[in-house]
Amino acid sequence: MNIITQFFKKNGSVAKTHEIHRDLMRREIELTRDIFGPVPKGVDRQFFCLDKNTWIWYEAWTDKKGIQHKVTTRYIVRPSSVIKSQNNGAYHRLSFDESKNFNRAVNLYYDKVKHGLYA
Helix, strand or coil: CCHHHHHHCHHHHHHHHHHHHHHHHHHHHHHHCCCCCCCCCCCEEEEEEEECCEEEEEEEEECCCCCEEEEEEEEEECCCCEEEEECCCCCEECCHHHHHHHHHHHHHHHHHHHHHCCC
16 A cells, blocks of 8 residues: 555544654654653653643652652643643643642743744
8 A cells, every 4th residue: 555545545544643743742752851850861851732621730749769659640721720630630720830840841841842843
């Protein structure tokens, strides 16, 4: 099957769209992994926009004793506030300082992605 046939194949168009979306998300994550500062060696850090109202901050590392740690923070943006949940725990409203930091991170994210990927 040639590339033209693959591109226009009706059954694969939705899958291809999802594949492109995932690839763009991976590229955005790579561009923005240092938003919260330099990423130490051996640390996996990701901050990304999952959908219109959901942001994810994921961090994984191994401590000096060899124990692996993983923290996933999910931020839900509402019209009047932002709430967060860590590792699927209960949701809590962000404090004023957390809201400022989150806002700063989102603005940095958009700036880096706009100029580094979609320029």
